Amino acid sequence: MYLLYADESGAIGDPAQQHFVLAGFCAFERQGWWISKELDKIASRFNPADPGSVELHGSPMFAGRGSWRKFDKAYRHKAIADALRVLGNSHVSNRLFASVVRKSAVSPRDPVEVAFEQLASRFDKYLIRLHNKKDTQRGLIVFDKTTYESTIQTLATDFRTKGYTWGIIRNFAEVPLFLDSKASRLIQLADLVAYATYRNFEKGDSTFYSLIEHRLDADGGVVHGLYLKQ
Template structure:
């Protein structure tokens, strides 16, 4: 699974993790498909193809250098913005529509968005730790499910470089592999997360696309769900319910958040709450305001998510 984060800079925005899980048989195919996409949009094969990194924020906002700016100029600054945006949109579509070698092992997306107001007393590190715990827990559960289906795989996590946080993340995962905390013990990872420069692999760049789409969806000034809506079908789903993307906000318990991830959590809770009495609730039916407010009981699934 390839992971990237967004929202580490200061401000009121949420902290976001985005990830793509892909089988090893498909890794090279995805890389080549993305390289070919860049070449097609540039209408040439640049000698420095790897420098044309699919970094969503940079592609949207790259500006030509001038004497007043310092630092490295973006290579995308010399590409017309309409072309950059078209390439970015096609990259999202390519990821969502990617055909895996084994249809039983498709690419799967994961995402976690933790609002600042969620446990507002938490420090930034506590908020990030919680997000990583949820993300890796969901990946671990997916691997366990595959094992039960006679498709055993150990997971390896590769993260974009975070020099100031790498040791913290690895120590957290070491602890979670040794003992259960809020989400349960991680039993299906091959090792602690490894870190690499996103310029070295398009697969980390896909993780950036995912995290940026989630960030744009939940960052109030932008509130742009275009890319998020496009990627939504690719988030991990079991039994008709999308578990792979989670939004943590105080509005959830108040029944006020109507985003797709919160709606899916509410439907899953309602279905589990109804099951002991024999009642059934279709996860495809919309939940109205009354039901949204009524569903408040914490169930085992949510306890594992650590809210």
């Protein structure tokens, strides 16, 4: 089974923010343990006695908010980059998926609906390509607990039964799961992926996104893992 860990970045209701992002990465079920252990090593830099108490979270790490305030900016930013490199250097089957939506470009549609439809369908198509290569796998999307949970759950159910714009989702084992990010290093990495993607398209800052862009799902030279609505 492949698990797609995903999170959002950008606030729907903030007029000062132009983009909304849903992004994350898929990993084969046995890859999760290795990724989590590498992220634990990064967290231990900030609390060696209790690395589990450290949540790797893009926005506060970047800005130095809350418990991150006591750490030097360069040290915090290096930790973000190193965490993203864990994904960048992981098994080739681990793929990046991102939906980047300029809110004004999809109005009056809900940006969450547009972004999730693209994220889910592109992950499903990745699983279809694996099946066509004689590697049949099921998929599951795992989100951070979010204010958009009810919207996403409803959409996911509809995609599996009534269909979406391009067909019916056929390869998901279940509707998305929602976890507390404090309990999952993989959800924390999805947060960093979403934040890096958001900064690239909202702020024009490719510092972090450039470390993972090469892991966008692609086949035959065609990039499938990025949806960009500007």
